[in-house]
Every structure is written in C-alpha cells, then in structure tokens.
Amino acid sequence: MRQFIILGHEAPTTPGFSLSDLAGGAGRLDVLCRCVNAGLFVSHGIREDSRVHLVLNDEYTIRFDGSTAKRLYPTERAVASRIKGALESTANAIGHQPAEVSPGVELYRMGFNSTLESVAREGTIIELHEDGKPLVSAEPPADPVFVLSDHLEFTDSETAVLADTAERRLSVGPEILHADQTMTVGHNWLDTEGYQHY
Amino acid sequence: MRQFIILGHEAPTTPGFSLSDLAGGAGRLDVLCRCVNAGLFVSHGIREDSRVHLVLNDEYTIRFDGSTAKRLYPTERAVASRIKGALESTANAIGHQPAEVSPGVELYRMGFNSTLESVAREGTIIELHEDGKPLVSAEPPADPVFVLSDHLEFTDSETAVLADTAERRLSVGPEILHADQTMTVGHNWLDTEGYQHY
Structure with a gap:
C-alpha cells in the first residue's frame, strides 16, 4: 500500500469556512485538497492501493482510503466539501475511534505524532526533502509512507520526530515542488519501477 | 522553453459560467485550471521557462506565459477567474492579434490546428500516449511541446493532425494519469535529466 501524510499547519478544525475562499479564509485548504486529488485519482479511476491522511492543525486527521472511497471527485471544491462534512462530525470521533464521514473517509481525533506512529506500523516512512537522495536513483520500498508539509516548512518539532522515524x-x-506535485511524482516513481524493461 | 497545449473539448467560450461549478456547468474547466497550475507553478515560485496554451472548444486559445505572468495563484478558482476575464475580452482578439487579458495571459482567436502550427515552430511536438516510449528511458528534446487532451480522448481529426506533426x-x-498529473511528471522528467549524477 502507498500512504501519504500531509501536514496542514493552518488548516481549519471547524466547518465554518467558505468553499469559495479555500486559499484565504480556509488556511490554504486548497493545498490539502490538491493532495487528496494527487494521492487517490488517476484518469477515470481511483488508486485502490492508496491512502491520504490530512493532519489538520495537529488536532484532527482525516483519512481518505482509495479502496473504499465513493462519490469522491477530484476538484478542490468537492474535496473541501468532504472535509467540511468531516469537521461537522468531530463529536463522533472519541479516543482513537474515528467518525465515519462517508465511504472511505474517516475523521480521527489524532495529531501528527499519533497518526505517524499508527501509520509507521504499516510501512516505511519516507521524508521528502530537497537534500535527500534523488528518487530517480533510489529503489522503492514495498509499502512507502510519504510525509509532506503543506505550503509551510516542517516545524522544528516535526523535523525532530521525522528524523527519529523516517527510514x-x-x-x-x-526543483522544490508543491506537495501535490511531489505526490504525483512519487506515484509515478512507484508506477514506473522496472517499466523501461517492458 | 517548455510548452504545453491542452485541448478543452467542452470548455466554455463565453464568460457566463459559475466559478462554483467548474466541473459541471463549465464543461470540466476544473481540468484545464489544474493544467495551468501544473504547467507554471512550483513551490513558492513560477516556472519562467514554461508556457501553457489552453484550447477552448477549438475556438479560442488562452496562453499563460510563466515569464511574464503576475498575480496568478495556483488554485482552480483563481485560474478559472482569469479564464473568465479572458472570455470577456474576445472582441479584442482580431485575426492572429491576441487580446491582452492581464500580464502573461493572452487570448487568441485560434483553434487547435493554428495553435499547434504556431507553437510547432518553436519546439519539438511530443504526443503523450499510453502506447508511447516510456519517458524514463527517453532523452528529452531541447524545447519540448507536450500536447494533451482534457478528460476526453483526442478526436479522430486531432489524432490525425498529431500523427502528422508529433516528432x-x-x-x-x-497508469493513465490526468492531464495535469502528466504535466507534472513531464516537468520532473526534464528537471531531473542527469540529476542522479549530481
């Protein structure tokens, strides 16, 4: 399975934001919506082996699961609408039990550390960093977990946690790309492993 | 220079569409907006060596030029708003003289054939096709021009023109990717040429 954790540092934690002002009043929620698009969608289909975890302001995590998602469309507005729905369900997320928002979409009362700890059990944590080894010359692991930041840099404490956890x-x-562009390149790296030999 | 021509088969040619219904009433204009984003933007910057040509319903072409674009933001809604502005200026596009919409954005009264002919003089036309040679094992040309279709397949006549023109x-x-995802992968292919040797 391929997983992506994206940190939304200024993302809303209440549903009162406007779908028509995602880049302004909604704390750059547009960035996170594009990440869901890049993580789950291909042309006329969905990647069933992919999950996207949006960490909202270190308070909630919304998990989008490609294997069970339904009626999800790859526009910023449609994904933002689903996030709004998730933030209307926070009262149903108790302890580590998620609120089921819609098929394939769940809201967890978990910040970055808890989400990373949980997902790390299922795969190999990859930190994407401009100083890292180029993807083009690296071998993919079996179950990669990519950790990315939104339009802001990782904070010092996030960087420290990643230094401890990332393999x-x-x-x-x-080029330093947007988070969603990085995810598209990451998927393509995995898609094309060995492809030149076909 | 890197250029991208994207065919919007159902794209609007008048400005009356709603910015809140890009995927519905606006003929999947969301797809074209994401292509502008993928073609021009990197994290905290713009690709000055890149141009995106959106062909709207074979009637108009809107050209976004990274070297001169200003106050352009990478959200679907912001790009769609710029397209709306362009479609309010169609009366100023006379013959092959474009209407200047805003810095770096021009509207031409040109369909696919005229746009392709004009851009072909400036570079090597690349058709992106599932049966093509894998990018990962191909050498990039100096001035690539990528031609892509929106959510629909190329029509028979577009396919014939491309067969004549694409080198x-x-x-x-x-995996068959969305047009914008394909553009992101194309940029990364060009960005990383020789990168593993650094």
Missing part, C-alpha cells in the same frame, strides 16, 4: 530521505529533484 | 510519442508509465 529514508528522498528528493524529487532539483 | 515523438512518449508515455508517462503504465
């Missing part, structure tokens, strides 16, 4: 530090190339 | 036929990999 690999990789770079997409000489 | 290369390449594939991003075994």
Whole structure:
C-alpha cells in the first residue's frame, strides 16, 4: 500500500469556512485538497492501493482510503466539501475511534505524532526533502509512507520526530515542488519501477 | 522553453459560467485550471521557462506565459477567474492579434490546428500516449511541446493532425494519469535529466 501524510499547519478544525475562499479564509485548504486529488485519482479511476491522511492543525486527521472511497471527485471544491462534512462530525470521533464521514473517509481525533506512529506500523516512512537522495536513483520500498508539509516548512518539532522515524530521505529533484506535485511524482516513481524493461 | 497545449473539448467560450461549478456547468474547466497550475507553478515560485496554451472548444486559445505572468495563484478558482476575464475580452482578439487579458495571459482567436502550427515552430511536438516510449528511458528534446487532451480522448481529426506533426510519442508509465498529473511528471522528467549524477 502507498500512504501519504500531509501536514496542514493552518488548516481549519471547524466547518465554518467558505468553499469559495479555500486559499484565504480556509488556511490554504486548497493545498490539502490538491493532495487528496494527487494521492487517490488517476484518469477515470481511483488508486485502490492508496491512502491520504490530512493532519489538520495537529488536532484532527482525516483519512481518505482509495479502496473504499465513493462519490469522491477530484476538484478542490468537492474535496473541501468532504472535509467540511468531516469537521461537522468531530463529536463522533472519541479516543482513537474515528467518525465515519462517508465511504472511505474517516475523521480521527489524532495529531501528527499519533497518526505517524499508527501509520509507521504499516510501512516505511519516507521524508521528502530537497537534500535527500534523488528518487530517480533510489529503489522503492514495498509499502512507502510519504510525509509532506503543506505550503509551510516542517516545524522544528516535526523535523525532530521525522528524523527519529523516517527510514529514508528522498528528493524529487532539483526543483522544490508543491506537495501535490511531489505526490504525483512519487506515484509515478512507484508506477514506473522496472517499466523501461517492458 | 517548455510548452504545453491542452485541448478543452467542452470548455466554455463565453464568460457566463459559475466559478462554483467548474466541473459541471463549465464543461470540466476544473481540468484545464489544474493544467495551468501544473504547467507554471512550483513551490513558492513560477516556472519562467514554461508556457501553457489552453484550447477552448477549438475556438479560442488562452496562453499563460510563466515569464511574464503576475498575480496568478495556483488554485482552480483563481485560474478559472482569469479564464473568465479572458472570455470577456474576445472582441479584442482580431485575426492572429491576441487580446491582452492581464500580464502573461493572452487570448487568441485560434483553434487547435493554428495553435499547434504556431507553437510547432518553436519546439519539438511530443504526443503523450499510453502506447508511447516510456519517458524514463527517453532523452528529452531541447524545447519540448507536450500536447494533451482534457478528460476526453483526442478526436479522430486531432489524432490525425498529431500523427502528422508529433516528432515523438512518449508515455508517462503504465497508469493513465490526468492531464495535469502528466504535466507534472513531464516537468520532473526534464528537471531531473542527469540529476542522479549530481
């Protein structure tokens, strides 16, 4: 399975934001919506082996699961609407029990550390960093977990946690890309492993 | 220079569409907006050596030029708003003279054939096709021009024109990606040429 954890540092934790102002009043929720798109969708289909975890302001994590998601569309507005719905269900997320928002979408009362700890059991944590080894010359692990930040840098404490947990530090190339673009390149890296030999 | 031509088969040619219904009433304009984002933007910056040409319903072409674009933001809604502005200026596009919409954004009264002919003089036309040679094992040309379709397949006549014009036929990999994801992979292919040797 391929998993992506994206840290939304200014993301909303209440549903009162406007779907028409995602980049402004909603704390750059547009960035996180594009990450869900990049993580789950291909042309006319969904990646069933992929999960996207959006960490909202270190308070909640919304998990989008490609294997069970339904009626999810790859536009920023549609994904934001689903996030709004999730934030209307926070009262149903108790302890580590998630609130089921819609098929394939769950809200957890968990910040970055708890989400990372939970997901780390299922795969190999990869920190994407401009100083890492280039993807093009690295071998993919079996169950990669990519950790990315939104439009802001990782904080010092996030960097410290990642230094302890990440088994690999990789770079997409000489350009610093948006998180969603990085995810698309990551998927393509996994998709094309060995592809030149076909 | 890197250029991208994207065919919007159902795209609007008048400005009356709603910015809140890009995937529905606006003929999947969301797809084209994501292509502008993928073509021009990197993290905290713009690709100055990149141009994106959106062909709207074979009637108009809107050109976004990374070297001169200003106050352009990478959200679907912001790009769609710029397209709406362009479609309010169609009366100013006379013959092959474009209407200047805003810095770096011009509207041409040109369909696919005229746009392709014009751009082909400036680079090597690449058709992206699932049966093409994998990007990962191909050498990039100096001035690539990628031609892509929106959510619909190329029509028979577009396919015929491309067969006559394209010098290369390449594939991003075994998965069929959205047009914007394909552009991101194409940029990364060019970005990382020789990168493993650094």
